[in-house]
Amino acid sequence: MRNLLFLLSKIHALLLFIVLEIIAFSLISKSHTYQGASISNTSNWFTGSFYNFSENYTQYFGLRNENIALQKENARLRGQLKYFANYPKQDSIYPKRDSLSSYIYIPAKVINNTIYKTHNFITINKGSNDGIKVDMGVMNSNGVVGIVSKVSDNYALVMSILNTNTSISVKHKKSGAFGNFKWKGFNPTIVNVEDMSKTANVKKGDTIVTSGYSTIFPPDFPIAIAKNVKTIKESGFQKIETTPTADINKIDYVYIVEKIEKMEIDSLESELSKPQLNDR
Amino acid sequence: MTGRYIFPNTIRFILVLLLQVFVLNNINLFGWASPMVYPFLILLLPINLPVSIVLLSAFFAGYTVDFWSNGGGIHAASLTLMAFLRKPLLTQLMPQSGYEKDELPTFVNQGIGWFFIYSGIMLFIHHLMYFVLEAYSLSNFGLTLFRVLVSGIVSIMLYWIVSLTALPNRKKQR
Numbered sequence: 427m428r429n430l431l432f433l434l435s436k437i438h439a440l441l442l443f444i445v446l447e448i449i450a451f452s453l454i455s456k457s458h459t460y461q462g463a464s465i466s467n468t469s470n471w472f473t474g475s476f477y478n479f480s481e482n483y484t485q486y487f488g489l490r491n492e493n494i495a496l497q498k499e500n501a502r503l504r505g506q507l508k509y510f511a512n513y514p515k516q517d518s519i520y521p522k523r524d525s526l527s528s529y530i531y532i533p534a535k536v537i538n539n540t541i542y543k544t545h546n547f548i549t550i551n552k553g554s555n556d557g558i559k560v561d562m563g564v565m566n567s568n569g570v571v572g573i574v575s576k577v578s579d580n581y582a583l584v585m586s587i588l589n590t591n592t593s594i595s596v597k598h599k600k601s602g603a604f605g606n607f608k609w610k611g612f613n614p615t616i617v618n619v620e621d622m623s624k625t626a627n628v629k630k631g632d633t634i635v636t637s638g639y640s641t642i643f644p645p646d647f648p649i650a651i652a653k654n655v656k657t658i659k660e661s662g663f664q665k666i667e668t669t670p671t672a673d674i675n676k677i678d679y680v681y682i683v684e685k686i687e688k689m690e691i692d693s694l695e696s697e698l699s700k701p702q703l704n705d706r
Numbered sequence: 707m708t709g710r711y712i713f714p715n716t717i718r719f720i721l722v723l724l725l726q727v728f729v730l731n732n733i734n735l736f737g738w739a740s741p742m743v744y745p746f747l748i749l750l751l752p753i754n755l756p757v758s759i760v761l762l763s764a765f766f767a768g769y770t771v772d773f774w775s776n777g778g779g780i781h782a783a784s785l786t787l788m789a790f791l792r793k794p795l796l797t798q799l800m801p802q803s804g805y806e807k808d809e810l811p812t813f814v815n816q817g818i819g820w821f822f823i824y825s826g827i828m829l830f831i832h833h834l835m836y837f838v839l840e841a842y843s844l845s846n847f848g849l850t851l852f853r854v855l856v857s858g859i860v861s862i863m864l865y866w867i868v869s870l871t872a873l874p875n876r877k878k879q880r
Contacts, residue, residue, distance in 0.1 A: 439757035443790040446765045450783035453769075454839060457778030473774055480728065540731070540775070542740050544841045547776050583776070611841070612849055 474537070474581035478551055481537040488678050499567040529644045531681040532556060534564075537581075541588050541614045541675050548572060548584040550680060558582045563643040563683040569671030570594065570607075570649040571680050573642060582682075587649075588614050588674050596649055597637040601626040604637055605666070607649060614674060617650060619666040628655050628666050641685040715751070719767060722747050727774040730864075739856040741864045744771055744781075745832045748789050749825055750812060753805050757793050764789030784835035788828055799824055813869070825862060833858045 534556075538549035552558050554577045564571045564584045572586040573594075585592050587609060594607040596619060603626030605619045619634055632652045638645020650668035657664050726744045733741060748764045768782030775781075796811065799820065813821035833854040841850050 439761065439790070439793075442758050442761050443786065446761060446786045447783060450765070450768070450779035450786060453772070453779030454783060457776075611846065 474549065474551075474578065477537040477549060478581075481535065481551075485535070485678065488676070491676070492678050495567055502567075530684050530686055532558065532684065534558075534582075534680055534682055536677050536680060539586075539674070539677065541586075544590050544611045546586040546588040546674075547575070548586050548674075548677070548680075550582050550584060550682070551580070552682065553578050553580040553582050555579050557684070558682055559684070561642060564680050565643070565647065565683060566672050566677055566680045568648070568673070570636060570643060570647065571672050571674065571677060574682065584680075586674055587617060587670055587672075594643070594649065595637040595639045596634050598622060598626045598628055599633040599635045599646070601628075603628075604639070605634075607634070607668075615669050616653065616667050617670055619650070619652075619668055620663070622664060622666060624657060624662050624664055626664070628652050628664055630655060634666075634668055643683060644685075715763075719747055719763070723767060723770050726771055731771075731775050735856075735860060739853070739860045741860045742833070742836075742857065743861065743864060743868070744768075745785060745788060745829055745861070746825070746865055748785060748792065749828055750810060753796055753809050753811055754807065757790070760789045760792060761786060780836055780839040783839060784832050787835050788832040791831055792828065795824065795827060822862075825865070826858070829858045829861055830854065833861070 532552060534550040534552040536548055537551050538547075540546045548564070548571065550558075550564070558574060558577050560574055560577055562574045564574060570587060572584040572589070573592060574582050575585040576583040587594065587607070590609055590611050592609065595604065596607045597604045603623050605622030605626075607617060608620055609617045619628075622628065630652055633648055634650040634652060636643040636645055636647045636649055648671045650670045652666055653669050654667040655664055722744055726742065730741050730743060735741070744767055747767050748760060751760055751763065764785040765782050768785035769779065771777060771781040772779055796805075801816075801820075809815055811821070811824060816824070834851075837850045837853045837857070838844065844850075
């Protein structure tokens, strides 16, 4: 009898262990089903509002650097403004709008962020109520940050570029050769560019920009600077290690990019032109 | 037997989980070492606490950390595994005189060498499971192993610093 009880007590622990592990593993596999996106705990309202609350207090520490970054961006945009002021008006041979104008930018604040995992995610304080949708691009003034992978009402989870499942189509700014921007894990300052043709002849210090092949990011936006380039013999490719231009460890504010559909732009413009006609 | 442990352990669980989620999860040394103190919650439970309670506490603590850090269930899975292997390891490491009733497996009670082996093996099991699940593949296993070792060393060092400064002279604390 005592032996039987002893056996039972041993088995009940084993059974409990198996049940708990099954629960844990089903949670894990569930979290890997959607595009490799983790189940969005930090984008649900409970944890989201809590992180938002703590971020409200910790954000002051980064305010100085944030101001400097905004100042730099302002300066850059002012420069562009001057350029566009001289841009020829309508009904000239130039196209009405360039590729940049068909994207809108929604500002958001980062409320949770990691860089030390293999699959890193960023939580931001904008969600479907603010028009955020899955697969929108996320960037800051320096470069590409990630891609939205899950959205709740007021928060969204962003697959950071420091996530081994993230892959972004990029091109070499000088030669225009295309490649794939993919993190190998481990070092947050090194991201690889794969499948870029050897003929591109990438050199150290060259800029890598978004390709615009997918509609997620506007084309020609900086994403990384080439750091180490090795040519592999007997292959058509170079082994390119780059440093992302956006410092993921220090991001506070980001923009979510949305490509406006062409139809939408057209209807918007026709609406705009009507009152103008009446004025004349 | 366990009634008097409930209150102090609940407080300890809450404090350590808050520390883990809001402080330590934001720390990463050199970019690849993440200190983890929450396994010590399970490590330091009384030696003869029923295994089922240890398992449930481990699952609860692990899932809490998962909930706050997009873990899915990786903390819960690895901490539950560690909790399950705790009893066999304690039996293996049992001194010739055996454990006293309601003894706590701390370095004050069991000696520094004993505790170093005990916490080292337990943390290795936990970290190995955690980092394999986190990488979600066995490719690049060398890198995973490296992360296990570095994070394990950092976690142990952190625990020693905290316990040596915060808990002086608490001999045979019950």
